[in-house]
């Protein structure tokens with residue numbers, strides 16, 4: 473059984489990297505839903521002016537070799553993805569010396585997963601998905617808080633709002649960065665080549 477520490481242990485031979493399935497390795501790095509809070513990932517999209525835009529979103533789930541995130545259908549990122557369904561994401565765990573970066577094509581997620589992800593979100597984030605609107609953002613703090621408290625009191629149980637949407641990014645390329653307190657950091661980059669992955673070992 474390959475573990476992430478044996479894979480990226482300091483004594484790992486570069487030739488061994490070719491044996492590793494990056495999809496399996498990523499599943500070891502990303503906590504299963506419920507095991508830990510969802511990781512925060514930087515998500516970059518391409519806007520119509522050709523410049524990238526980046527923001528953080530929660531990594532809702534990793535399944536079937538794709539990372540999923542959820543957002544508001546009226547957001548800028550969704551408009552950008554509808555024109556250019558390509559994105560890059562990066563997640564870092566600096567306290568344990570890890571980063572994974574990837575890019576690829578974006579597709580819509582499945583309604584069942586969207587529902588499950590919403591149900592797992594804490595009460596604050598469930599409310600936020602309903603109340604993160606331009607109208608409420610424009611209110612002064614007292615009115616904003618009152619609108620929040622009223623909605624909260626009136627809706628003890630919440631379903632996902634109509635604007636709740638999910639997306640999947642299936643990586644074409646995956647780069648694992650590993651810090652090493654005894655020496656230089658190192659990366660392994662896996663590129664999808666039809667049905668197989670090619671690997672490259674790079675300096676960190």
Ligand SMILES: Cc1cc2nc3c(=O)[nH]c(=O)nc-3n(C[C@H](O)[C@H](O)[C@H](O)COP(=O)(O)O)c2cc1C
Pocket residue numbers: 512525526527528529530531541542543544547548549550
């Ligand atoms: C810690 C943190 C977690 C966030 N999680 C999400 C998220 O899961 N989904 C989301 O749409 N926005 C999330 N946001 C807000 C986004 O960073 C961003 O401000 C918002 O989605 C609007 O982005 P856009 O206008 O580029 O589409 C999060 C922000 C922070 C700081």
